[in-house]
Amino acid sequence: MPGYVGVRVGKTDGANTEFETAEEVGLTIAHELLHQGGVVHPTENNASTDVRLNRDNNGGPNDYLTTPNNDPSVLNNIMLYNLYNVNGTNVGGL
């Protein structure tokens, strides 16, 4: 197990640098620390059934669907990336 957690606080396209907000950095740190404890993304096959999401085979590469086993608050799970859409709702827009 690594002895550190790295978090990128900005991104650049060569001309411009855009920094994450303090909230975004904090959420990313919490996300990465949970990984260190063995928590996986809800989109991974070994995620627990209360959070495990299925790929939407009729959607795009970032589209997922809930299952009857999911906790109703799964869309707020800190282990989801903002680019994911769950049941047609963009997680980043929540």
Ligand SMILES: [Zn+2]
């Ligand atoms: Zn992650």
